[in-house]
Structure formats: C-alpha cells, structure tokens
Amino acid sequence: MDELLKEFGREQKDLIHILHKVQSEYGCIPAPAVPRIAEHLNITPNEVYGVLTFYKAFRLQPPGKYTVTVCQGTSCHVRGGAAVFAEVKKQLGIGAGETTADRMFSLETVNCFGCCAIGPTVVVNGRYHSQVRVADVGPLLARYRSRP
Amino acid sequence: MKKLTDPSDLTAWKARLAEQRPVRQKTVVVSNGTCGRASGSSAVIEALSRILEERGLQEAIGLEVTGCHGFCEREPNIVILPDGLFYGPLKPDDIPRIVDQTLLKNKVIPGLVYKDPRTRRAFHLLKDIPFYRKQMRLLTGDNVRIDPDRIEDYILADGYQALSRALFDMTAEEVIREVDASGLRGRGGAGFPTGKKWQFCRNETADRRYIICNADEGNPGTYMDRSILTANPHCVIEGMIIGAYAIGAAEGTIYVRMEAPHALGQVTLARDQARKVGLLGRSILGSEFHFDLHIVEGAGAYVCGEETSLIASIEGYRAVSRQRPPFPAQSGLWGRPTNINNVETWANVPLIIRKGAEWYSRIGTAQSKGTKIFSLVGKIRNGGQVEVPMGTTLREVITDIGGGIKDGKKFKAVQTGGPGGGFLPAEFLDLPIDYDSLVKAGSTMGSGGMIVLDETTCMVDLARHYMHFTQEESCGKCVPCRVGTKQIHDILVRITRGEGKEEDLAELEELAETVKEASLCGLGQGAPNPVLSTLRHFRGEYLEHIKHKRCPAGVCGELSPPARKGARKRKHG
Ligand SMILES: Cc1cc2nc3c(=O)[nH]c(=O)nc-3n(C[C@H](O)[C@H](O)[C@H](O)COP(=O)(O)O)c2cc1C
Ligand code: FES
Numbered sequence: 001m002d003e004l005l006k007e008f009g010r011e012q013k014d015l016i017h018i019l020h021k022v023q024s025e026y027g028c029i030p031a032p033a034v035p036r037i038a039e040h041l042n043i044t045p046n047e048v049y050g051v052l053t054f055y056k057a058f059r060l061q062p063p064g065k066y067t068v069t070v071c072q073g074t075s076c077h078v079r080g081g082a083a084v085f086a087e088v089k090k091q092l093g094i095g096a097g098e099t100t101a102d103r104m105f106s107l108e109t110v111n112c113f114g115c116c117a118i119g120p121t122v123v124v125n126g127r128y129h130s131q132v133r134v135a136d137v138g139p140l141l142a143r144y145r146s147r148p
Numbered sequence: 149m150k151k152l153t154d155p156s157d158l159t160a161w162k163a164r165l166a167e168q169r170p171v172r173q174k175t176v177v178v179s180n181g182t183c184g185r186a187s188g189s190s191a192v193i194e195a196l197s198r199i200l201e202e203r204g205l206q207e208a209i210g211l212e213v214t215g216c217h218g219f220c221e222r223e224p225n226i227v228i229l230p231d232g233l234f235y236g237p238l239k240p241d242d243i244p245r246i247v248d249q250t251l252l253k254n255k256v257i258p259g260l261v262y263k264d265p266r267t268r269r270a271f272h273l274l275k276d277i278p279f280y281r282k283q284m285r286l287l288t289g290d291n292v293r294i295d296p297d298r299i300e301d302y303i304l305a306d307g308y309q310a311l312s313r314a315l316f317d318m319t320a321e322e323v324i325r326e327v328d329a330s331g332l333r334g335r336g337g338a339g340f341p342t343g344k345k346w347q348f349c350r351n352e353t354a355d356r357r358y359i360i361c362n363a364d365e366g367n368p369g370t371y372m373d374r375s376i377l378t379a380n381p382h383c384v385i386e387g388m389i390i391g392a393y394a395i396g397a398a399e400g401t402i403y404v405r406m407e408a409p410h411a412l413g414q415v416t417l418a419r420d421q422a423r424k425v426g427l428l429g430r431s432i433l434g435s436e437f438h439f440d441l442h443i444v445e446g447a448g449a450y451v452c453g454e455e456t457s458l459i460a461s462i463e464g465y466r467a468v469s470r471q472r473p474p475f476p477a478q479s480g481l482w483g484r485p486t487n488i489n490n491v492e493t494w495a496n497v498p499l500i501i502r503k504g505a506e507w508y509s510r511i512g513t514a515q516s517k518g519t520k521i522f523s524l525v526g527k528i529r530n531g532g533q534v535e536v537p538m539g540t541t542l543r544e545v546i547t548d549i550g551g552g553i554k555d556g557k558k559f560k561a562v563q564t565g566g567p568g569g570g571f572l573p574a575e576f577l578d579l580p581i582d583y584d585s586l587v588k589a590g591s592t593m594g595s596g597g598m599i600v601l602d603e604t605t606c607m608v609d610l611a612r613h614y615m616h617f618t619q620e621e622s623c624g625k626c627v628p629c630r631v632g633t634k635q636i637h638d639i640l641v642r643i644t645r646g647e648g649k650e651e652d653l654a655e656l657e658e659l660a661e662t663v664k665e666a667s668l669c670g671l672g673q674g675a676p677n678p679v680l681s682t683l684r685h686f687r688g689e690y691l692e693h694i695k696h697k698r699c700p701a702g703v704c705g706e707l708s709p710p711a712r713k714g715a716r717k718r719k720h721g
Pocket of ligand 2: 120
C-alpha cells in the first residue's frame with residue numbers, strides 16, 4: 001500500500017486516480033486502505049468514503065471470480081436487454097451489486113458499453129458478448145463456470 | 149526519433165514517411181473497434197497474419213488494424229485497399245479463401261460481399277454500399293487509413309498541418325475568428341457556437357486558463373466520442389492544442405468515461421507519442437507556445453458529463469453540479485477560466501483550420517454547419533456510426549443509410565438527444581437534422597444518439613427506463629431532481645404494472661414541468677423530456693395501460709401476459 005501511494009501526488013485531485021489504482025490491485029477498496037489514503041492526502045477518512053461511494057466504479061467488497069456486467073442502456077433495452085438481465089438474475093440467484101455464495105459470479109449493470117448496434121451486450125471480466133439472447137444466458141454462464 | 153523543433157521538420161517528416169511507405173499490391177484493413185472486438189475481430193486478425201506468413205506474403209500484402217469503420221452490424225469486417233473492397237461479417241475460416249482468391253488472384257468472393265437485405269443487390273466496394281454512400285465521412289473517413297497505434301499514419305493523413313498553420317501563420321485571435329466564421333457549434337449537446345465560447349474564455353483576465361475535452365459520453369446508446377478517440381485520437385489532440393493556443397491555455401485535460409477502456413488506452417498512447425516528438429510540451433514545433441495534456445479516467449457517474457460536475461470530478465471531489473453563473477469560462481477548474489468542449493467538437497477544429505472556414509461553412513444548413521456523427525442503433529437494420537452533413541433528413545439516415553427497421557417490423561419513433569431528449573414519430577421523418585429543427589420538433593440533437601424504435605417498443609416502458617436512469621444518476625444536490633425524478637419514476641412503474649389511474653397523467657405533466665423548471669443543472673432540467681415527449685406523441689398508449697390494463701407492444705410484464713411471451717420471442721428473432 002505504501003509503495004502504491006508513493007507513486008501518487010498528495011492533492012485532492014489525486015484521490016480518484018488512487019482509488020482506481022487500489023481497486024485494480026486489490027479488486028476492491030479494502031476498508032483498511034481508506035485511512036491510509038486519507039492520511040496520504042491529508043483529508044479525513046469520511047471524505048474518502050464520500051467520494052468512493054459516490055462513484056459507481058468503486059466497490060468495498062471483493063468481486064467474485066467472474067464479474068458479469070449486463071448493459072442496461074437504451075439500445076440494449078429495446079433490443080431485449082431487460083429480459084436478458086432478468087434471466088441472468090434468475091440463473092445466478094442474485095441481484096445487481098451482489099456476489100454468489102460460492103464467490104464465482106458478481107453481477108453488475110452498466111448504462112452502455114459502446115457496442116449498442118449489436119446489443120444486448122454482456123461483458124464478463126472484460127470480454128464482450130454481443131447479441132445475447134435469453135437462451136444464450138445459461139450456456140454462457142455454464143462456460144465460465146466450468147473453466148478451470 | 150528527434151523532436152520536431154521547426155514547422156519544416158513536420159513537412160520533412162511527412163515527406164520521409166511517404167517515401168518510405170512500403171509498396172504493396174494490396175493492404176487488408178481490419179476494423180478493430182469495440183464492436184469489432186466484441187464480434188471476433190481478434191480471431192480474424194490472427195488468422196490473417198498467420199496465413200499471410202504461411203504463404204510468404206508479409207512483404208507483398210499489408211495488414212493494418214484500425215479503429216471502427218462504422219458498420220457495426222457487419223463486424224468483423226475488412227476493407228481491401230487500394231480498391232476499397234468490403235467483406236463482412238467474417239469468420240476466421242473465410243481467411244484462406246480471401247488470401248488465395250481475392251488477394252492473390254483478384255477474384256471477388258460473392259458470398260462475402262455486402263448484399264442489400266431489401267433488394268438483394270450486391271455491392272463490392274465500400275463506397276457503393278448504401279450504408280456509406282449517403283454519408284460524408286469528413287471526420288471518420290480516415291479511419292481506414294489510420295492505425296491508431298501509429299502517429300506516423302496520422303502525419304501521413306496531413307495530421308498536425310493545421311497546428312503548424314495556426315502556430316506560425318495565424319494569431320490566436322485569427323484562429324478564434326476562423327473557428328467562429330466556420331459556424332462550428334458544440335457537439336456535446338447544447339450546440340453553443342465554439343468560437344464564441346473560446347472568445348469568452350480568452351477575454352477573462354487570469355494567470356492561467358485550462359481547456360477540457362469532455363469524453364464522458366454518458367448517454368446510453370451513444371458511442372461516437374469513444375470511437376473517435378479509439379480510431380483517430382490525434383485529431384482530438386491536435387484540435388485541443390490549436391484551441392489551447394487560441395484561448396491561451398497551457399494545460400488541458402481529457403476526461404474519458406470509465407466504460408471506454410479502449411479509448412482511454414489509445415488516447416493515452418497518442419498523447420505520449422505526441423509528447424515524444426515535441427507536439428506537446430514546451431516550445432511546440434519550436435514556437436513559443438507550451439501546452440501539455442492530462443488524461444483522467446472517469447469513475448462511472450453520468451452527471452460527470454455536465455460541465456460543473458466534470459470539473460468537480462477532475463478536482464477529485466464528488467461530481468456534484470453547481471449553479472451557473474459563474475460559467476466555467478469565468479471560473480472553472482481550480483477557479484480559473486476553463487473552456488470545455490466535446491470530443492467531436494475538438495475533432496472538427498483541425499479540419500476547419502486546414503481547409504478554412506469558408507470551405508467548412510458550405511457544408512450543412514444555415515445555422516448548423518459541418519457534419520454530425522450519429523450512433524444509429526436500436527431496431528435498425530444497418531446499425532453503426534453514421535456521419536452525415538447537417539440538414540440530412542431523418543428518413544435518409546434511417547431508411548437509406550440504416551436500411552430501415554430490423555426484422556420486417558414497422559417504424560414507431562426515433563429517440564434523439566439521450567435521456568434529456570425526445571421521441572420523433574413517423575410524421576417527423578422528413579425533418580432535416582440540425583440543432584434548431586430538432587428542438588422545434590420537441591427533441592434535441594444531444595450528442596448524437598439515434599435510437600430507432602419499432603412496434604415492439606412500449607413507450608411507457610421506455611419513459612420508465614429513462615426515468616430509472618436519471619433518478620439513479622441524479623447527483624442528489626437539488627431537491628427537484630433528486631425527489632422529482634423518483635416520483636415520476638414511481639408513477640410510471642405503477643402504470644406499467646397496470647395500477648395506473650387517469651389522474652396520473654396530469655400529475656406526471658405537473659411533476660415533469662416542476663422538475664424541468666426548478667432543477668439546478670441540465671440533468672434534472674432535461675430528465676422529464678422523455679416523459680413529456682411520450683405523453684405528447686403516444687398518450688393513447690398510456691391510456692391503454694391505464695384504462696384497459698393492456699400493453700399494446702406486449703412489453704409490460706404484468707399486463708397481457710400472452711402477448712408478452714410472443715413479443716419477447718419475436719424480439720430476439
Ligand atoms: C447531464 C448532462 C450530461 C452531459 N453529458 C455530456 C457528455 O457526455 N459529453 C459531452 O460532450 N457533453 C455532455 N454534456 C454537455 C456538457 O455539459 C457541455 O455542454 C459540453 O461538453 C460542451 O461542449 P460543446 O460546446 O463542445 O458541446 C452533458 C450535459 C448534461 C447536463
Ligand atoms: S446501450 Fe448497451 S452497449 Fe450501448
């Protein structure tokens with residue numbers, strides 16, 4: 001953590017950059033990191049929490065092995081994205097922002113991935129799946145589940 | 149490579165690159181934007197490079213990987229230069245045939261060329277395909293020639309010539325006058341004249357000024373900005389350097405939406421290359437002008453697209469908007485005069501300086517100049533990135549370029565302007581697309597989203613969808629937006645569940661007007677528009693839900709379940 005913070009400046013403007021970096025290192029913003037970041041920037045832990053909870057990017061809990069992100073954007077919505085999202089929720093048995101008990105999958109939503117013309121779009125750990133139909137959801141999740 | 153310390157270095161560099169350019173019989177260009185990657189372009193690239201190597205053709209035939217060619221529906225696709233033959237969508241298995249027949253024997257493979265789904269006519273060349281024919285790709289046309297990893301490709305496409313001209317042949321005031329005379333208006337939504345905005349910022353007395361490129365692109369269903377940044381990042385950087393010179397800024401920031409990782413990577417690489425050759429930093433091209441660029445990654449908040457929130461976010465705070473005035477041009481980033489423009493606005497600047505305001509202002513309509521890029525998406529046959537001159541009609545874009553509605557369905561409306569915009573039903577299809585016509589028709593240009601809807605879209609559900617979005621994305625600072633959007637959303641949810649009352653419509657209208665009038669920033673002020681617009685054009689559909697507990701489109705789950713099942717199935721066709 002100290003090593004990581006050393007790379008960054010000590011001004012308020014560095015806060016979001018630091019949070020991005022911490023999350024990419026640890027998968028989330030671990031609670032003990034917050035006072036350390038606050039100290040580095042000479043602000044209060046509350047101020048750090050204020051910022052990190054405002055932005056959707058940051059999470060306080062580590063994600064599952066696979067993060068399934070379903071696009072809820074308008075183009076995907078009118079192309080059947082709502083039904084795809086409902087199916088993913090049903091199959092995983094969790095809602096957005098949650099992680100399955102076996103820590104295999106976390107479910108997230110996003111408001112557009114930028115491949116709207118070929119939606120509905122589902123992204124799993126950064127890998128894009130386009131034109132996803134309800135019937136594709138089961139096999140898609142099964143493929144990830146059975147990966148070594 | 150040595151730093152460029154004189155404008156003649158740039159000219160010499162370009163000449164050297166042109167001379168060294170390998171002579172090739174043919175070059176295969178693979179579109180590798182977000183849609184391309186999502187559709188499997190990496191496997192196509194891999195197959196191409198493997199087979200070219202196996203056949204010993206690496207020297208004779210070029211392989212270029214570029215950003216998006218625009219035709220997202222037909223990804224992965226390739227263009228074969230110099231002829232401009234277009235093949236797509238492709239599978240890796242198609243590659244051996246392409247190499248053996250087309251690249252080596254010049255034979256066109258009929259199964260891979262584009263066939264118009266309506267007329268079944270085949271088109272070999274990109275320029276003849278109806279999707280491209282009516283476009284005017286001033287900003288996006290170079291995409292097939294530019295590998296965004298290579299600044300050299302941009303230099304060969306006359307890159308940074310406009311900057312050189314601005315720095316050495318024009319005063320800052322002259323640059324502003326040129327941009328003003330071009331008639332360029334902001335592409336981020338409001339359509340404010342760019343030259344005027346620059347002048348305001350320049351006029352402020354201050355020890356320093358900043359410029360910002362708004363690449364937050366938060367409107368769901370729009371992706372022009374990240375495509376520009378991914379496919380041709382240097383044109384945005386060049387536009388910003390010219391703008392900084394005109395305004396008198398020494399630092400700039402590009403704020404890139406978090407959900408656009410490719411764009412972030414490409415523009416960062418481009419920035420680093422520009423620094424390395426002396427196009428950013430101290431004494432650009434040997435002039436007395438210094439300018440550097442920072443790149444900031446957003447963190448997933450729609451309100452960051454609003455300029456005062458964007459500034460708060462760059463400063464490291466919660467992205468909460470504030471009252472204007474003071475406008476950012478007076479007091480922006482760290483309290484200094486700040487000029488914010490959209491990605492596409494910046495991308496137009498080099499073109500204007502290179503070709504002149506007089507040339508530029510001949511494109512478009514009286515009040516809206518140049519071209520505009522649209523994300524043509526939704527229930528459209530040929531979805532993709534479309535660049536057309538201002539004044540093109542909706543019908544030309546949707547029918548001629550977009551090929552009409554998918555799956556043989558009927559056109560219902562087109563949504564423009566994102567969550568603050570509106571819906572235009574069939575009677576508006578002949579409307580020319582420009583800032584003022586769209587506003588007059590009850591919608592807005594927004595940043596260029598064009599979401600086409602067919603009969604299987606429920607307008608009440610879609611209004612609910614938008615309100616769900618805005619009430620979640622409201623920054624929470626002002627009450628009308630925070631509470632009002634939630635109240636509107638809850639009423640819409642009730643209606644879609646068959647629990648609506650007739651009084652709800654009047655209440656929706658009243659709430660909508662209040663939120664519109666009383667909200668602090670553009671997010672709240674625009675939020676009720678989808679509701680007002682659907683109430684205006686599709687009131688009957690609301691009444692069906694309320695009075696007959698029926699969803700005519702068969703979307704609203706709790707209403708008319710048999711219709712729903714069929715509709716959902718058809719939707720995925
Ligand atoms: C809620 C909200 C979201 C916005 N999102 C964006 C955006 O994503 N990109 C953008 O360029 N402008 C966006 N704008 C408009 C900007 O506030 C600003 O007007 C624009 O960036 C100015 O640049 P331009 O003059 O080049 O259009 C948004 C405005 C509001 C109110
Ligand atoms: S709306 Fe889903 S990718 Fe854009």
